[in-house]
Amino acid sequence: MKEARYRLIYRLLKERIQQGHYRVGDLLPSENELCRDFTITRTTARRALDELVKEGFIERTRGRRSVVTERRKALGLLSIQGFSEAAGEGVETEMLTPPGRVEWPRDLTFPVSEAELARPCIHFRRLRKIKGRTVMVASEWFADAGLDRFLQEDFVEGSFFRTLSRRHLIEITRSSQELHAMAADGEVARLLEVAEGAPVLRICIKFTTSHPLLNIYSRLYCNTESYPIGNQHFY
Amino acid sequence: MKEARYRLIYRLLKERIQQGHYRVGDLLPSENELCRDFTITRTTARRALDELVKEGFIERTRGRRSVVTERRKALGLLSIQGFSEAAGEGVETEMLTPPGRVEWPRDLTFPVSEAELARPCIHFRRLRKIKGRTVMVASEWFADAGLDRFLQEDFVEGSFFRTLSRRHLIEITRSSQELHAMAADGEVARLLEVAEGAPVLRICIKFTTSHPLLNIYSRLYCNTESYPIGNQHFY
DNA sequence: TAGTGGTCTAGACCACGGT
DNA sequence: CCGTGGTCTAGACCACTAG
Numbered sequence: 001m002k003e004a005r006y007r008l009i010y011r012l013l014k015e016r017i018q019q020g021h022y023r024v025g026d027l028l029p030s031e032n033e034l035c036r037d038f039t040i041t042r043t044t045a046r047r048a049l050d051e052l053v054k055e056g057f058i059e060r061t062r063g064r065r066s067v068v069t070e071r072r073k074a075l076g077l078l079s080i081q082g083f084s085e086a087a088g089e090g091v092e093t094e095m096l097t098p099p100g101r102v103e104w105p106r107d108l109t110f111p112v113s114e115a116e117l118a119r120p121c122i123h124f125r126r127l128r129k130i131k132g133r134t135v136m137v138a139s140e141w142f143a144d145a146g147l148d149r150f151l152q153e154d155f156v157e158g159s160f161f162r163t164l165s166r167r168h169l170i171e172i173t174r175s176s177q178e179l180h181a182m183a184a185d186g187e188v189a190r191l192l193e194v195a196e197g198a199p200v201l202r203i204c205i206k207f208t209t210s211h212p213l214l215n216i217y218s219r220l221y222c223n224t225e226s227y228p229i230g231n232q233h234f235y
Numbered sequence: 236m237k238e239a240r241y242r243l244i245y246r247l248l249k250e251r252i253q254q255g256h257y258r259v260g261d262l263l264p265s266e267n268e269l270c271r272d273f274t275i276t277r278t279t280a281r282r283a284l285d286e287l288v289k290e291g292f293i294e295r296t297r298g299r300r301s302v303v304t305e306r307r308k309a310l311g312l313l314s315i316q317g318f319s320e321a322a323g324e325g326v327e328t329e330m331l332t333p334p335g336r337v338e339w340p341r342d343l344t345f346p347v348s349e350a351e352l353a354r355p356c357i358h359f360r361r362l363r364k365i366k367g368r369t370v371m372v373a374s375e376w377f378a379d380a381g382l383d384r385f386l387q388e389d390f391v392e393g394s395f396f397r398t399l400s401r402r403h404l405i406e407i408t409r410s411s412q413e414l415h416a417m418a419a420d421g422e423v424a425r426l427l428e429v430a431e432g433a434p435v436l437r438i439c440i441k442f443t444t445s446h447p448l449l450n451i452y453s454r455l456y457c458n459t460e461s462y463p464i465g466n467q468h469f470y
Numbered sequence: 471t472a473g474t475g476g477t478c479t480a481g482a483c484c485a486c487g488g489t
Numbered sequence: 490c491c492g493t494g495g496t497c498t499a500g501a502c503c504a505c506t507a508g
Contacts, residue, residue, distance in 0.1 A: 004495080004496060004497090005496075005497075006496080040498090041497065041499065042499090042500095043497065043499095044496080044498085047496085047497090061505085061506080062505045062506075063504075063505035063506035064507080
């Protein structure tokens, strides 16, 4: 089946945003400009833009052109309250174990496919801190799907997901989460600087992406004492 | 500003679904029938139906009419893994404190508006059990916005949200959550049948609804030992 | 006031589902 | 095969934003 016209325009604009031709706050071409440039009608142009709205890439208001927005908001992911908000101010991320190859772990909460297991496993681990206090230990595992230069270069703006989006045009398409309140064991207690047995929140996530071989398995341990985990949904 | 035509058709169809004229699995009128019935063009009919899709009321496939679906899937709420799935099998809800008026509690995690505080507060508390094991204590508070017969009648199919939807045409429009891993204190430990100090998950939620005066403040305490809390997102 | 996005009409062709 | 939903064209009027 042929790709729909609006789908093509949508993809094109999306890629330009992902690659940074349009940055957050920039204005997209107007509907009428898109009509001229691509020889389509406004209905089709609007359909493409509506798709971008639905996916959280842009926002639109009457009388003004479409504005590129920070996509995170649209993801509805759990995040540390006051983490991305207080960005820069006393917030830091420390790479504890840099990206490298490891054996696939036994239990990632979610089943790992044969195709993934057939490839090497890449792993890294980071600490998230607020005002010097460690509030999260984040571990990631995923199949080495041949991402170019992934192990050599730094993350785009320090963000793993932004790196996937900007550099590899890979987007998150789905996620499953599982939450456990549990007693901190030795290593987690040490890293989070809490007593052994203190209650911590474990979040296991499987991110499915637009790349068929790339699923990201995350395991987060959070000290929710001072900074709870939160999120918002819009229906 | 006048209500858009498609908005009106959308509301009408939505209400018919909410009121049970169309039930889960039923087929909606075709686009062409809607065009005739409401003297609109297909574009407008489609817009209304697309809105229903976006909100999770219906699903559409080429060649077939729109089908009414179970809306829960679209909500992306946290839920006990295997709770709604295993519905009926060893799953029960026990009303611990039936709906009644109480003083507004001091701290509901989210701020309560003056307009809400000016009205009486309704509260109820339930236990959720799986195979006889209590896995959640759920408390709800909300302003008495004059919901007709609310305090007199049972919940529709045992569900609070379904009662709001079917009987009062009130839908959830937004939710904010906050998660804490914490040590179970006296009463929570007793109700969840765990040792004092055992790690439990506390989830505080504010549900905003389509009724301007009705926000629902929930506080859930979960024993995640055997049944983790989980959810899924689609982007 | 000019340009923009939001809504709507009246057509058309196509791909898919069930009969 | 017919009816369905998915896509698209070529117009139109309106409400809003910004210069």
